[in-house]
Amino acid sequence: MPFNVDQLISEQQKLVAIRREAKVREAVELMIEHDYSQLPVVDSDGKLLGMITGDSVIRALNNFNTNVDGLRVEHAMIPAKKHFLDDDLFELLNDLRDESALAIVDGEEKAIGVVTSFDTTEYFRRRAQDMMYVEDIESALKEYISSAFTNDNEELDDAARSEAVMHSIASDNEARKQFNRAVVHYLNISGVGADKFDVANATATFDASFPRQEQKSFDDLTLAEFNQMLVHSTTWRKIGNVFNLDKKAVSDLLDEVRKTRNALFHFRGEISQIQRAQLQFCAEWLNRQRPTPATDRKSDAYCENVSSSVDFATESSRNYTATVMDINSTGIRAIVPVEEVVSSDSRYAPLARYLQGLHDSISTEVLSFEEVEGILGDRLPANARQHRAWWANDSVSHVQSQQWLDAGWRVNGISIADQRVKFARNVERERKYINFFSAAIADLDASKGITVKATSPGGQSWQTVAVLPKVGPQLAVFSMAFTFRSRFRVELYIDTWNKDQNKRVFDALFANRTDIENSVGAPLSWERLDAKRACRVALYHEGSITGATKQLDELRNWSKDAMTRLFQGIADRADFALTEISKTNETVTLKNQDELAK
DSSP: OOOBTHHHHTTOOOOOOEETTSBHHHHHHHHHHHTOSEEEEEOTTOBEEEEEEHHHHHHHHHHHTOOGGGOBHHHHOBOOOEEETTSBHHHHHHHHTTOSEEEEEOTTOBEEEEEEHHHHHHHHHHHHHHHHHHHHHHHHHHHHHHHTTBOTTSOBOHHHHHHHHHHHSOOHHHHHHHHHHHHHHHHHHTTSOGGGOOHHHHHHHHHHHSOOOOOOOGGGOOHHHHHHHHHSHHHHHHHGGGTOSOHHHHHHHHHHHHHHHHHHHTTOSOOOHHHHHHHHHHHHHHHHOOOOOOTTSOTTSOOSSOOTTOOHHHHOOTTOOTTOOEEOTTSOEEOOOOOOOOOTTOTTHHHHHHHHTSOTTOOEEEEEHHHHHHHHTSOOOHHHHHOGGGGOOOTTTOHHHHHHHHTTEEEEEEETTTTEEEEEEOHHHHHHHHHHHHHHHHHHHHHTSSOOOOOOOOSOSEEEEEEESSSSSOOEEEEEEEETTTEEEEEEEEOOSOHHHHHHHHHHHHTTHHHHHHHHTSOOEEEOOTTSSOEEEEEEEEOOTTSOHHHHHHHHHHHHHHHHHHHHHHHHHHHHHHHHHHHHSOOOOTTTHHHHHO
């Protein structure tokens, strides 16, 4: 598609140029006055002759051994590379790699502007900002609409939302109705009569003539379709009270935004200042709204924006650590195998690790942006503080959201005004974890290759299978876990709640690495985790809980075989090492857990 130079300079200020016979001092003064580093040089008719720059002035002064009053512009002028208004903008960008500035001329080669790298950067920065506002608006609409199909436990009813998509978005049903009306009209004007219309024949003709449209998923809807769905009676009656406006006024605003969005994304020239202001207004207006629940819900059933009055004592997990010491129903400390080296693939991995390590009883977590930065150990990008779209649950193009989605969490609400974000457990993903691990444990139990002592799956991304030592408190576990970068592992996870003891057990096993790997029948991943308390020995396989049914079945079969081989190859050695440690060190008991946790 054409993307021409005239789109870049349409809003530039009036050209400032200089004649070739002028004094160099005059050129320097003009550059200082306008904060330019160059000026186009023109003749009496305005035709481009060349360029004068700060560098060219210095070179001329050095070579002529004189001062600015002794030189004219023509003495310091250099050739100017020029572009026409209808040139391809990307050709101009290529030339800017070698030139500090380029002159723009009209059809008569009269100078009409100068473009620098700063100009192009600013242009695309502004365009990217406009696109971010569009994403903010789409993100807000998705959250508003989804909130209408979320229950008191903040669980999204995806089936109900999909049904609403079908009823509110034009589909085959609407096209079929239009076709039938056209057939009836044809029968009438041809003199046959509408009474001859046959529904079965019309349906068969329509199906044979037009390819069937597949039902769109919610995430694939366009901005226009989100607008349709928002103002459809199914959705509007649940959340229309948020806006306190006639739905036509809301729809008309969103339709204007749609037109601007299309101009931006299809590069149909530069949008106007009015359109840009409207984008910003719409994004900020949507961000200010506070969804209120339907009449049959609790007063705080759901909230698209996090209120500034959030009670962190109940909403937050400040009293838990990433490896919380949990007590199971038998009164024995249950190991939570979540420690690992934070991946260097993403700067947002620490946030995923934090969320993944939260206690099972926590279903939502509210964090200020400052607290998120504390978890990351780094500042958030400026866009995270300015645009809600940065926090969108996008598993494809957003590296940050890929992290918390992989950890089994999603952003449930974002308030740019209050600088807070609300995360909620991904209930749909939790169900998938429960189904997968329930079947995997049953497979292992039936195989008789390992003594299973697993608890019922609770929806976490990991699952304990067996514990060590065979007698006494838990000091290590065999577990399965979905981890980052679409990987799945079976592991021996060592955590006596004492870092030194853990490393000693690990080192004792590692000293017999060759024998253990020969017994297992495969190389193992030996993870001492020096910066962490726990250690692990693991086998890895590609796999994600979001994989297709066939892939998950294959992964479950692999996990049964891999876990059996790992258990049989290392369990006895690990049990011996843990027992020896228990003899020479104070055993972890319920009585001293609080002291050790400190």
